[in-house]
Amino acid sequence: MTPPQHPVTPDARYFVVRGKLWRMANPNLASAKKAALLNELTRARSAVRSAKLAGNQIEEAAAHRAVDVVKQAPDERGPVWWHDGTPDLNRHLVKNTPYAKWYSGGPADAAENLHEDTAAELKHSR
Numbered sequence: 001m002t003p004p005q006h007p008v009t010p011d012a013r014y015f016v017v018r019g020k021l022w023r024m025a026n027p028n029l030a031s032a033k034k035a036a037l038l039n040e041l042t043r044a045r046s047a048v049r050s051a052k053l054a055g056n057q058i059e060e061a062a063a064h065r066a067v068d069v070v071k072q073a074p075d076e077r078g079p080v081w082w083h084d085g086t087p088d089l090n091r092h093l094v095k096n097t098p099y100a101k102w103y104s105g106g107p108a109d110a111a112e113n114l115h116e117d118t119a120a121e122l123k124h125s126r
Helices: 031-054 057-072 114-125
Strands: 014-017 020-023
Touching: 031 057
Parallel strands: none
Antiparallel strands: 014 020
């Protein structure tokens, strides 16, 4: 298996691109299902590209919807795949999340209590 192209959070829920968290696919999906979804996603993204090049806004919008549907299947979008009550931080800047210390290269134990820290931060922000 090839190493990840982008940093992955210690809990393997997100990867980071340009300082932003992006939700990972559900790790409990069967590999055959993941492969099928990847093929669908590739086709949907290709349809977006083709529609853009053709200047067809209606087809482009439909293709974007298809991408969204495919991204929801492996739980990259929509409801989260974990069940511990931790909120979804998809598309949040890492620096504004409990992952900030980990991402900035803080102490090795900075990630140990991520989910407890998240819950505490949410209580204090209300």
